[in-house]
Structure formats: C-alpha cells, structure tokens
Amino acid sequence: MEDIHTNPYYGIFNRQKTNQFKVGNTTYKERIKKLDALMVALEVDYKQKIREAMYADFKKPYLETDLTEIYPVLTEIRFAKSNLKSWMKKQKVDTPLSLLGASSYIVYEPKGVCLLISPWNFPINLTFGPLVSAIAAGNTIIIKPSEMTPNASKVMAEIVSALYKEDEVALFEGEVEVSEHLLKLPFNHIFFTGSPQVGKIVMKAASKHLTSVTLELGGKSPTIIDDSANLEKAVEKIIFGKFTNAGQTCIAPDYILLQENLKEQFTTLFKSKIKQFYTDQVALSDSYSRIVNAKHFERLTGYIAEAKINGSTIVSGGASDGKDHFIEPTLVFDVPEDSKLMQDEIFGPILPVKTFSTLQEPVDYINSKEKPLALYIYSKSDKNIDFIMSNTRAGSGCINHNLLQFLNHNLPFGGSNNSGLGKSHGFFGFEAFSNKRGMMKQHTMGATDLLTPPYTNFKQKLIDFTLKWF
Numbered sequence: 001m002e003d004i005h006t007n008p009y010y011g012i013f014n015r016q017k018t019n020q021f022k023v024g025n026t027t028y029k030e031r032i033k034k035l036d037a038l039m040v041a042l043e044v045d046y047k048q049k050i051r052e053a054m055y056a057d058f059k060k061p062y063l064e065t066d067l068t069e070i071y072p073v074l075t076e077i078r079f080a081k082s083n084l085k086s087w088m089k090k091q092k093v094d095t096p097l098s099l100l101g102a103s104s105y106i107v108y109e110p111k112g113v114c115l116l117i118s119p120w121n122f123p124i125n126l127t128f129g130p131l132v133s134a135i136a137a138g139n140t141i142i143i144k145p146s147e148m149t150p151n152a153s154k155v156m157a158e159i160v161s162a163l164y165k166e167d168e169v170a171l172f173e174g175e176v177e178v179s180e181h182l183l184k185l186p187f188n189h190i191f192f193t194g195s196p197q198v199g200k201i202v203m204k205a206a207s208k209h210l211t212s213v214t215l216e217l218g219g220k221s222p223t224i225i226d227d228s229a230n231l232e233k234a235v236e237k238i239i240f241g242k243f244t245n246a247g248q249t250c251i252a253p254d255y256i257l258l259q260e261n262l263k264e265q266f267t268t269l270f271k272s273k274i275k276q277f278y279t280d281q282v283a284l285s286d287s288y289s290r291i292v293n294a295k296h297f298e299r300l301t302g303y304i305a306e307a308k309i310n311g312s313t314i315v316s317g318g319a320s321d322g323k324d325h326f327i328e329p330t331l332v333f334d335v336p337e338d339s340k341l342m343q344d345e346i347f348g349p350i351l352p353v354k355t356f357s358t359l360q361e362p363v364d365y366i367n368s369k370e371k372p373l374a375l376y377i378y379s380k381s382d383k384n385i386d387f388i389m390s391n392t393r394a395g396s397g398c399i400n401h402n403l404l405q406f407l408n409h410n411l412p413f414g415g416s417n418n419s420g421l422g423k424s425h426g427f428f429g430f431e432a433f434s435n436k437r438g439m440m441k442q443h444t445m446g447a448t449d450l451l452t453p454p455y456t457n458f459k460q461k462l463i464d465f466t467l468k469w470f
C-alpha cells in the first residue's frame with residue numbers, strides 16, 4: 001500500500017490543508033472577489049481561447065461553447081453573488097421548551113480540502129461550475145479535469161494558475177493515474193462528475209477515509225411522447241436536446257418511448273427538422289459537433305453496425321466519417337432489448353425509439369431499469385403527466401422540454417442512486433461543499449440542569465412530566 005507521504009500530490013494537499021482555515025474564514029466579499037476574477041476570465045480574457053480549445057477538442061461550434069460551457073458558469077457565479085451573504089449567515093432554528101435557556105443555529109462551515117474530478121463532455125462548465133460552489137463555501141480545492149479534452153484542460157490550468165494561489169485552488173492535468181493518486185489522499189469532500197462505473201471506484205476510495213462524496217453520474221434518460229403532445233414542438237426540442245454536443249450530454253434524451261400511432265408522423269417531422277437545423281448535409285453544418293475521440297467514435301459506430309444486423313430499422317441517418325469523428329443524427333426503430341443501444345448509456349447522436357400503446361408500458365419499462373438522471377415527458381394531458389411523474393423516479397426532468405432544468409440555479413441538479421448521490425447548483429452546490437454544523441448556546445440556567453445526578457424522586461417526577469408534555 002502507498003505511503004501517503006510518497007504520494008506525488010501529498011505536498012500540495014498538505015499546503016491546502018494548512019491553508020484551509022485562512023480560506024475558510026474569508027468574508028463573503030473576499031469570496032465574491034475570487035468569483036469575480038473567474039467571471040472576468042470567462043467573459044473577457046479567456047473567452048476566445050476557450051472557444052478555440054473546445055473547437056480543437058471536438059469541433060464544438062463557438063455559439064454552443066458560449067451557451068453550454070461559459071453561460072452556465074457565469075449564471076452560477078451571478079446566482080452565488082446575489083445569495084452568498086445570506087447563505088453564509090448563521091441560520092437560527094427553534095429550540096424546544098424542554099431546552100429552555102438556550103438558542104440554536106446552523107453554521108455552514110467549509111468542508112475543508114476538496115477534490116474535484118470532472119468529465120470531458122462539458123469540460124469548462126462541469127469543472128468551473130462546481131468550483132464556484134466550492135469557492136463560495138470557503139474551501140480549498142484540487143482539480144483533475146479529463147484527459148480526453150486536453151485543449152480545454154490546458155486553458156483551465158492557465159486560468160486557475162493566473163487567478164488563484166496553489167494553496168487555495170490547484171489543477172493537475174494528466175491521465176487517469178493522476179486521479180488514482182489523488183483519490184488516495186484524505187480529502188474532506190470529493191465532487192465527482194462522470195460515469196456510474198468510475199463513480200463506484202471514487203466512492204470506494206472515499207470510504208477509506210470516510211470522505212463525503214457528491215457523485216454526478218449518468219445513465220439512460222427516457223423521453224415519453226404521448227398522443228396529446230404538440231408533436232412538431234416535441235421533435236424540435238428533442239433534436240436540440242439530443243444533438244447539441246452531438247449527443248454527448250449526460251441529460252440528453254437517451255431513447256424515446258413513443259405512443260404507437262405517432263410513429264410515421266414522428267419520422268417525417270424528424271427528417272424535416274434535421275434538414276432545417278443542419279441542412280441536407282449535416283457534415284458540412286457549422287452547428288454540429290464531432291465525437292470526442294476515436295474510442296468513442298468506434299463505440300458509437302459499433303452500435304450502428306449492430307443495429308444493421310440485429311433487425312433494427314435505421315429510418316434516418318446512420319452515416320459516419322472516421323477521419324473527422326463525424327456521426328450523422330441517427331434515428332432507429334425496432335431495437336431489440338438486448339442490443340447495446342438499449343443497454344448502454346448512448347452518449348452520442350443515435351436515438352432509438354420504442355413504441356407503446358398504454359401509458360403503463362413506459363412506466364413498467366422505466367422502472368425495470370436503473371433510476372435515470374433525467375426523465376422527460378411531452379404531453380398536453382395533466383392526467384398523463386401526473387401518472388408518469390407519480391409512478392417513476394428520476395434525478396430531474398422537464399415537461400414539454402429537455403436539458404433546461406440544468407440552467408435554473410434555484411433547482412437542485414443531480415441523480416438518484418445509480419445516476420448520482422447528492423445535488424449541485426446554486427444553494428445546493430454551496431450545501432454540498434459545506435458541513436452543516438448544528439450549534440446550541442446556553443444563555444441562562446436550563447431545565448436540563450435540574451436533571452443531573454443524584455436521581456431523586458423529585459427528578460423522576462420532573463422527567464415523567466417532561467415525557468408526557470414536551
């Protein structure tokens with residue numbers, strides 16, 4: 001077993017540990033100054049560099065980088081700036097009459113030294129978003145971004161070293177081994193975003209030191225469309241949700257559960273809207289991203305190859321180009337249940353559709369799987385919406401849209417069980433990086449002072465009275 005002192009990151013970990021009280025005791029103004037620095041970096045100084053890095057990593061259109069990488073972090077910062085003063089205040093709570101003479105409050109104290117491991121699919125957003133919450137809550141933090149988007153990681157390393165001292169925020173680029181070393185250190189909290197498989201590795205490593213974890217994981221997010229829905233609007237929104245970032249989005253609709261009688265109309269609308277959004281030749285569109293690397297390109301084209309031989313019907317798309325990691329938006333019907341498309345999280349621009357005749361079928365299907373990160377329903381029927389919502393479980397969701405729940409910082413964001421543990425965004429992110437310290441202050445002699453030994457008959461009467469009335 002590795003001796004902690006020989007861990008390559010022990011030195012910096014220890015410096016952050018020493019510095020944690022200085023950082024933790026900063027005022028809200030000092031924390032906001034740190035967040036302002038990040039805001040200027042993203043909005044002005046490094047905006048173009050970030051766009052270029054994202055284009056180099058997976059041809060992400062500039063507009064999509066602005067909308068899905070920079071904007072969510074800016075709104076996270078703005079939200080924290082408006083609310084941090086009240087979040088940091090002691091929260092008074094009631095004290096029961098039996099504890100007369102005392103007052104009670106909750107202090108949101110920083111967890112301490114935190115580790116942030118982020119994924120490649122929205123590298124800026126999913127690294128700097130949680131960083132905002134960690135800073136707002138007064139922690140020191142070590143960041144390990146994904147090795148799969150090296151250009152994004154390089155700009156983030158530049159930003160972090162330009163804005164922060166290493167003993168408050170440090171970022172280490174590199175392969176999986178970097179995370180493996182970091183996970184051996186006794187952090188006070190780990191915030192991990194990635195796959196459920198790696199989430200289990202993180203949780204196991206955390207258990208060694210009883211480190212608390214926030215796990216933002218993935219899974220297959222279902223989208224139900226019933227025959228009361230505005231189908232044209234539903235298709236437009238699903239195309240936006242599924243093909244933004246070429247489907248490499250944790251809360252993208254993974255598959256559709258479509259009311260049987262809508263099949264033909266759905267297919268016609270899908271084809272015409274794809275043309276409208278990306279033209280006849282999607283490969284030439286400036287609005288469509290590429291798959292992040294050869295490994296994921298091969299995984300996804302493998303799904304299409306399997307669909308071609310297992311009886312599935314590819315009704316739209318299916319083309320790909322390995323030189324460019326391009327995969328066409330692809331719509332597939334009649335997909336066998338044991339196929340990879342129905343078993344794995346797709347995380348790419350392939351959309352399988354299953355049909356149903358009664359609403360109980362999607363409910364049974366969804367409940368036979370792991371709890372999804374998000375669940376979407378397109379319907380005009382409140383009765384149907386209520387039926388789906390009250391008979392399924394999911395981390396988050398939207399009715400008659402998708403993805404947008406991520407952008408409202410008043411909402412907690414995160415999964416449930418296999419799709420995640422704990423929540424992020426806004427106050428929920430601040431809370432994830434804080435220990436809620438329950439405090440009581442005794443002001444005068446209290447009722448409990450009458451109950452100290454020796455236990456006399458009078459004291460027994462007093463406790464009998466307390467049991468009955470308080």
Ligand code: NAD
Nearest residue numbers: 118119120145146176179180194195198216217218219250
């Ligand atoms: P991943 O789990 O492969 O990797 C995530 C991070 O973990 C990376 O930084 C990687 O370097 C590190 N890592 C990989 N293997 C490791 C190991 N053995 N030990 C320690 N660290 C290791 O995930 P990914 O491919 O980067 O991202 C895709 C997954 O993330 C999907 O499942 C997606 O749904 C999920 N995701 C979830 C959210 C969310 O907010 N819930 C957001 C984005 C992505």
